[in-house]
Amino acid sequence: GEDVEQSLFLSVREGDSSVINCTYTDSSSTYLYWYKQEPGAGLQLLTYIFSNMDMKQDQRLTVLLNKKDKHLSLRIADTQTGDSAIYFCAETSGSARQLTFGSGTQLTVLP
Amino acid sequence: NAGVTQTPKFQVLKTGQSMTLQCAQDMNHNSMYWYRQDPGMGLRLIYYSASEGTTDKGEVPNGYNVSRLNKREFSLRLESAAPSQTSVYFCASSELDRSTDEQYFGPGTRLTVT
Numbered sequence: 001g002e003d004v005e006q007s008l009f010l011s012v013r014e015g016d017s018s019v020i021n022c023t024y025t026d027s028s029s030t031y032l033y034w035y036k037q038e039p040g041a042g043l044q045l046l047t048y049i050f051s052n053m054d055m056k057q058d059q060r061l062t063v064l065l066n067k068k069d070k071h072l073s074l075r076i077a078d079t080q081t082g083d084s085a086i087y088f089c090a091e092t093s094g095s096a097r098q099l100t101f102g103s104g105t106q107l108t109v110l111p
Numbered sequence: 112n113a114g115v116t117q118t119p120k121f122q123v124l125k126t127g128q129s130m131t132l133q134c135a136q137d138m139n140h141n142s143m144y145w146y147r148q149d150p151g152m153g154l155r156l157i158y159y160s161a162s163e164g165t166t167d168k169g170e171v172p173n174g175y176n177v178s179r180l181n182k183r184e185f186s187l188r189l190e191s192a193a194p195s196q197t198s199v200y201f202c203a204s205s206e207l208d209r210s211t212d213e214q215y216f217g218p219g220t221r222l223t224v225t
Binding site (some may be wrong): 004008045092099100 | 115152154155169201203205216219
């Protein structure tokens with residue numbers, strides 16, 4: 001079955017870059033996603049990458065996809081305290097595009 | 112647009128009690144989903160409804176039932192609550208015709224079973 005794995009915690013200093021890593025198993029996923037969850041809130045789509053792309057850049061966010069190793073990463077440049085949240089990677093499968101989520105990475109930004 | 116709404120926001124149940132979690136979306140989406148979120152385990156799919164009139168089991172369906180009442184509403188029922196069902200429950204919806212298949216999430220229901 002599908003399995004998505006992430007490290008649980010990451011701490012960075014304000015102004016530094018953050019890199020959150022994810023490995024996935026379903027090579028048939030059309031899209032891979034990064035969702036952000038702030039405390040006490042639901043999930044919001046942060047960015048996504050189509051499976052035939054290697055990289056996608058969106059302002060401070062850079063997504064890298066290595067299909068051979070089934071590895072996905074999210075880089076946040078100039079990390080701010082407002083970036084403190086839990087970040088989930090997810091892949092889709094099935095006819096209803098069900099999402100399979102990783103366990104989430106708690107990003108803490110230190111002043 | 113309110114997006115995806117869920118009620119209640121918080122609930123405490125005793126073991127064996129029943130309750131229904133309500134979810135509604137105003138984006139005219141075809142597909143709706145129920146997830147549970149537990150610490151260190153991410154979100155796991157309980158049930159989903161690809162379109163009005165259909166429902167299917169997800170990864171962790173035991174102890175739950177669902178009803179797709181109409182295109183807007185998708186409810187999750189716990190017939191006999193157990194402490195293992197203490198969790199945060201999220202409803203989501205999606206329009207599968209859109210290229211990105213983005214799912215939109217509600218704010219969650221925090222359920223404690225004692």
